[in-house]
Amino acid sequence: MRWFFVVLRKYWVFSGRARRAEYWMFTLVSTIIYLALMFADDRAGNEVPTTAFTLAIALPSLGVTVRRLHDTGRTGWWALIGVLPCVGLITLLIFTAEDGVPGQNKYGPNPKEIPLLTDPAPTDA
8 A cells, every 4th residue: 555655646757767666556555446446436326526537647547657668768758558459458557567777777877776765774783
């Protein structure tokens, strides 16, 4: 759940890189919330909550996808390939599942080498 909120805090950030865990955990939590809202909408007979949630996470989803593509060494414009039926979605799935470029690339430092704010401080033992 932590990754979901990390992405929401960076909702307007399209620069830098995103780890696989950040991208996929955000996608997993978003999908679970979306499915729960769809079920609730079906019971209530309206689609307002699902539509509102979809609109609310559109920009953070795009941002984390662009940052994930940056981590694999690709430009964020590759996210547009997802609009192509089948081939585009499969290609985007493969790109986002790949491991990031080790070390620094033109989009910034490797996010695996940057400690998270919630990680405990290292100790000398």
